[in-house]
Amino acid sequence: MTMSADFDQGAFVRALLDPELPAPNGIDARHGFPPERRFAVYRNNVCVGLVDALAERFPICRQLVGDEFFRAMARCYVREFLPRTPMLFEYGDGFATFVSKFEPARELPYLADVAWLEYAVGQAYHAEDAAPLPMDAIRALPPDRLADATAVLHPSAHVITSKYPIVSIWRRHMSDEDLSPLELDHGEEALVVRPQLAVNVAALPIGGSAFVRALEDGRTFGTAMDAATRLVAEFDLTGCLQALLVAKVFLSISVTPERQNASRRGPLDHSGA
Amino acid sequence: METRSAPEPNRARVASSLPARAGLGFKSAHFSDIEASAPGIGFFEIHAENYMGAGGPPHAQLTRLRRDFPLSIHGVGLSIGGAGRLDRDHLRRVKSVVERYEPAAFSEHLAWSTQGARFLNDLLPLPYNAATLAHVAAHVDEIQAALGRPILLENPAAYLRFRSSDYSEIEFLREIVRRAGCRLLLDVTNAYVSATNLGFSAEDYIDAFPMLYVEEIHLAGYAEDSDEIGDPLLIDAHCAPIQKEVWRLYDRALARRGPVATLIEWDNEIPPWPLLSAQAARAERFLKKRPLASEDRAESEALHDDVG
Numbered sequence: 116m117t118m119s120a121d122f123d124q125g126a127f128v129r130a131l132l133d134p135e136l137p138a139p140n141g142i143d144a145r146h147g148f149p150p151e152r153r154f155a156v157y158r159n160n161v162c163v164g165l166v167d168a169l170a171e172r173f174p175i176c177r178q179l180v181g182d183e184f185f186r187a188m189a190r191c192y193v194r195e196f197l198p199r200t201p202m203l204f205e206y207g208d209g210f211a212t213f214v215s216k217f218e219p220a221r222e223l224p225y226l227a228d229v230a231w232l233e234y235a236v237g238q239a240y241h242a243e244d245a246a247p248l249p250m251d252a253i254r255a256l257p258p259d260r261l262a263d264a265t266a267v268l269h270p271s272a273h274v275i276t277s278k279y280p281i282v283s284i285w286r287r288h289m290s291d292e293d294l295s296p297l298e299l300d301h302g303e304e305a306l307v308v309r310p311q312l313a314v315n316v317a318a319l320p321i322g323g324s325a326f327v328r329a330l331e332d333g334r335t336f337g338t339a340m341d342a343a344t345r346l347v348a349e350f351d352l353t354g355c356l357q358a359l360l361v362a363k364v365f366l367s368i369s370v371t372p373e374r375q376n377a378s379r380r381g382p383l384d385h386s387g388a
Numbered sequence: 389m390e391t392r393s394a395p396e397p398n399r400a401r402v403a404s405s406l407p408a409r410a411g412l413g414f415k416s417a418h419f420s421d422i423e424a425s426a427p428g429i430g431f432f433e434i435h436a437e438n439y440m441g442a443g444g445p446p447h448a449q450l451t452r453l454r455r456d457f458p459l460s461i462h463g464v465g466l467s468i469g470g471a472g473r474l475d476r477d478h479l480r481r482v483k484s485v486v487e488r489y490e491p492a493a494f495s496e497h498l499a500w501s502t503q504g505a506r507f508l509n510d511l512l513p514l515p516y517n518a519a520t521l522a523h524v525a526a527h528v529d530e531i532q533a534a535l536g537r538p539i540l541l542e543n544p545a546a547y548l549r550f551r552s553s554d555y556s557e558i559e560f561l562r563e564i565v566r567r568a569g570c571r572l573l574l575d576v577t578n579a580y581v582s583a584t585n586l587g588f589s590a591e592d593y594i595d596a597f598p599m600l601y602v603e604e605i606h607l608a609g610y611a612e613d614s615d616e617i618g619d620p621l622l623i624d625a626h627c628a629p630i631q632k633e634v635w636r637l638y639d640r641a642l643a644r645r646g647p648v649a650t651l652i653e654w655d656n657e658i659p660p661w662p663l664l665s666a667q668a669a670r671a672e673r674f675l676k677k678r679p680l681a682s683e684d685r686a687e688s689e690a691l692h693d694d695v696g
Contacts, residue, residue, distance in 0.1 A: 122515050122552060124471040128503045131512075141515075142548045144615065145587035152615040153548040153585070156623055160510040167656075168509070198507040201437045201465020201478060241441025244448075270442075312445050 131158050132194060165193040168203045169210060173233045175288045176214070176226060188217055204241050207234060225279030225299065232281050232305050235273035236316065239309040242271035247310040247363035260370045262337035266330045267366040271309040274324035278302040282318040310363035317362045322347035323355040327364075403538035403571040404493035404603035406431050406458055406649035410671035412664060413653050419449050421661035429668055431458035431492065433651050436485045437465045454489050460604065460651065461491040465507065468527045468541070469500035469514040479534050486535055493604060493649070495540035495573045496531070498524065498561065515550030516560040521567075528568035540603050541565075542573040545624035546582040557582070562598045572598060574645075575606040576638045577630070577653075581622040594637055599645045607638055607671065608653035627656040630667060639674055647675045 122141065130136045138154035169189040170177050177185040192213050198206040211234055214220055215227035247269060256264065275281065280303045287297065304324040306317045319327070322343035329339035343350040359365065409430025414422075422429075432453055439446050453459065463482055466474065486494055499511035514520050532538055541564060543557060555563070561572060574597055583590035609628030613621040630652070642648070652667045 122471070122520065122550065124500065124503050124512075127512065128506070128508065131508065141551050143551060144548055144619075145585065146617060146619060148615075148617050150548045152621060156547040156613075156621070157510060157512060161508050164509045198509060199505050201467075201501065201507045201509075202440045202481075203437065203509065204441055239444075241444050241446065244443035271444075309444060312448055 130154070131161055132197075134158060162190060162193055165198070165203075165206065166190055168206055169193070172204075172207045172237050173210065173230055175233055175285055176230050178288045179223060179226060179229065179284070180220065184219075188214070188220065191217070204237065207237070210234065225277065225281060225284060228275065228277035228279055228281045229284055231275050231277075232285055232307070232316070235275055235305075235307040236314050239271035239273060239307050239314045242269075242309060245270055245366050248365045248367055250360070253360060253365065253368065256368060256370075261368075262340070263335050264368050264370045265333055265335050266368045268327070268331055268364050269308050269310060269366055271307070271314075272327070272331075272364050273307045274319070274327045275305045275307070276302070276324045277305070281305055282316060285316055306358065306362055306364065308362050308364045315362045317358050319358050320347075320351035320354045322350040323358065326350070326352075326355055327359070403540055404460075404649065406460055406492040406604060408647035408649060408675060410668040410675065411458075411460065411649060411651045412668050413651065413655060414450075414453060415655075415658050416445065416449055417658055418661045418664070419453075422453070425661075427665055429457060429665065430672075431460055431649060431651075433460040433462050433653075436461050436463045436482050436494075439485050439489075440481050450489065459489055459491040460493045460495065460649070461486060461489065463494065463496040464511070465501060466496050466527075466531060467500045467502035468496055468531070469498060469512070469520065469524055470502050470527075471500070471523075472502075472504070474527055474530055475502060479531060482531075483534050486537075493540055494535060494537065495542055495604060497542045497544060498557075498564075499544045511544055513544060513546055513548070513550070515552040516555040516557060517552055518554065521555070521560060521563055525564050525567040528564060528570050532568065532570065538570050540571045540573040542575050542606065543578050543597075544582070545575070545578040547585050547621065547623075549586055558593065558596050558598070565598060565601050570601075571603045572601045573604045573606060574599075574602045574641060575608075576641055577606065577608040577610055577634050578624055580634055580637055581610050581624050584620055584622045590633075590637055591640065594640050595644070597641070597644075599641070602641075602645050602648060605638065605641060605645075605648055605650045606653055607634055607650060607667075610634075625656060626653045628654075629663075630670075635670070635674070638671075642674060642678045647678050650675065 127139045130139045138150050142150050142154065144150040144153050166186050166189040169192065170185060192210055196209050211227050211230035214230045220226050279299055280297065280301055282303045282305045283297060304319045304321060306319050306327065308315050325346050326339045326343040329342040340352055407430050411431035411433055412429055414432040414434050434450060439450055465478055466482060497511050500514060501508055501511055528539065528541060541561065543561060564570065565572065579593050580590045583593055607630050608624065608626045609630050611623040611625035611627060613623060615621045650671045652664065652671060654664055
C-alpha cells in the first residue's frame, strides 16, 4: 500500500538529510514565502535528536574531545548512518568503527576503543537480567576440578582489548579525580558486566579477554588458560579469576565435559586496532 | 488489560482507564525523588521504545513505578503516517511492552518517523487527503487489532502545510476516529504551535476538536524562533515550563471536555523534580475547578458525529 504520488516521503527524507537540497515540493509556509526555515525545524530535530542520543551514549568520548568536536563528529555519523530501528538505545553500534576512521580524531588514537567500551556499557545496561553465582557456591567448588570445569557467563558480559589504557581513561573521566597525565604506553583489557543493576567496568590482566572468550565459547577453565598463555606467557590466572569473581561475571560453574558450540551470546568480539 | 475474543467494534471498548488527574513523563533521573516522596502524581507516562531492551534498570524502575501508579505508554516509533506498511517487528515489540505492563492507555502520533529501514527520530508531517486518510485508518486498525484495544491518536505540531491537503486536521482526525474507532490525545501545545505557525485560530481549533473522543491531554513548553520574514515560528521543544497561552487553551479545552488525564511533557533539559512536580500541581488545580464532563454536550456531539 502506498500513498498518493504527490507525497513522496523519500524526497522529503532526502531533503531532511541534505541541507544543500531545497525544501521538498508541495509544502508551504503560511505566507507564501519559501518554507526553508520551517522545513529546517524538521532537519534540525532529526539531526540534533540523534546527536543528543550519541552524546548520551558516549559521554566519555564527548569529554575527551569536547562538546563542539563531539557534536561535529556525531553529525557526520548521523548523516551517514541513521538508526535502523526506533529503539535509540541500539543506535551507535557503528560509532566506534566510524570514530576509528574519522580523520580529524587521529590525534586521539584511543578514542575509538573508548567508544567500544562505552558501547559495551550501554549494551550491558539493557542486557537480559540474570542472577550471578553467589561467592559461597564458588568457594564450594573443589579447586582441583576447576581445570575441567566450564562456566556460563552473565549475558551482559563483554570484553574489549585495546592497545591503550582504556579502563584507566574511562575511570579518570567517570570520577573526575585523578587528572595526572596518563601514560599511553600500555594496553588494557576491559571487562564490562552488569550482575545486578549497576554496570561494572574492570581491568583484566593481559590475556584475560582471551580467557573470557574461551569460557564464553564453552571451553573449560584449563583450555581457556591455554588460550590466554598462548598470547601472554606470564598470564596472571589468579589475578584474572579474582577480577572475574569480584565483577560477578559467573552465572554457573559446572564440572562437566566441554560444551560444544555454546549457544550463549558471545562477548563483544572486538580487538583494538 | 482487558481480554476479549469477540470481534466487537473498537468503539465500544474502553481506550483509557487513566484517572482524570495530572501525570508526568517519567525520567530515570527522578526515580529516587519519586521513591523517596511517594508523590501525589496521578499517573506516569513512558515512551514504549525506551523499554524494549531485554532487562536492566529501565525495566526494574518501570516495574516499580507500575506497582505504585497508573501508567500510560506512548509510542514514538510506529510511524502511523508512514507511506509504507507498518513495521511488523516494531508492532510486535510494542505489543510485548503493552502486554508486560498493562498500561491504562496506549497512545501514538498522527505522524511518520520511519522511511524504509531508516528511523528518523522525529514526528514528521503528512498531507491530509483521501489517500493518506485510508492509509492512516488502516494502520490504526492494524495496531488496534494487534494490541487488542483502541489507541489514542495525538494531533501533531506543524511547522508547514502541504498543498495536497484537502481536509483540515480536525476533519481528518474526526474521520480517522469514525473509520478506525480509535480515541484521541489532544496535545494543547501542539495545537497552539500549529496555529501560530500556520496562521489559524488556536481557540477555534480547541472549540472544534472532537472532544468526546479525547481521553488524554498533553501539555508542554514550546520554544520561540522566527522564520525568514520575521514571523513567529514556535517549536514543540518539550524543554520549558508551560506558557500561559497554553494554560489558557487547556482551560478552554477542559471547559468542553471536563476533567481528563493530563500529561506534562518535559523531555529535554530535564528539570529538577520539584519544578516538574509543580507543573503537575498546577494542572491539578485546573482539573479540580472543572465540573464533570457536560453529558449534554457530549451526547449532542455524538449525535452530530453519527449523522455526519
